[in-house]
Amino acid sequence: MNTIDWTRDELVAYILLFAANSDFKEKTEERNLILSNVDKQTFQDIHDEFNRDNDYQGIKKITTSLEQHNYTKDDIDILLEDIKVLFLSDDDFDITEQNMLRFLERLLKH
Template identity: 80%
Template sequence: MKTIDWTRDELVAYILLFAANSDFKEDNKERNVIISKVDMQTFQEIHDEFDNDNDYQGIKKIMTSLEQHNYSKDDIDILLADIKVLFFSDGEFNTLEQNMLRFLEKLLKN
């Protein structure tokens, strides 16, 4: 894949949106967690892009952008902690979310 012209905030917003949609619903509490990490304009722009991507495109974009931004192990750990906060924000950590967390841990730590 070519380069992705995302800022670090846009990358974080995309990854959190990807995670939030793992159970096929994105509730207001999850949106609020994402907006607490990035500004509203970034959230909306990335949300529009996310809505137009399939899972494969999303994964490729995430991997390309992580590489471009030279994410360190510590950066990945912080990102995974944010994902956990997102998953617990609605008071439920269901099987789909648990599976997505495992998947993202493997994907991001490669």
């Protein structure tokens, strides 16, 4: 996978969807939070793509796109804060979500 033709908004939507689905349940609160970051069409397009991908493909797309968009340490920190807000949006930050946050911290800060 050499390049991903995503905007920064599409990348953020994909990462937040990846995080929201870590417990295999995309809750309404999580969906609404993602929609507060991107427009409905972007959300739907990225959601369709997300549903077609397996975890490996998703991780490769995320890492490739982060490099393409030259995300800085500060950009990554902001993104991780957005992910934390997403996980807390339903008032249930369970162990699966906690583990996903740790995984994403390692993945995004590599």
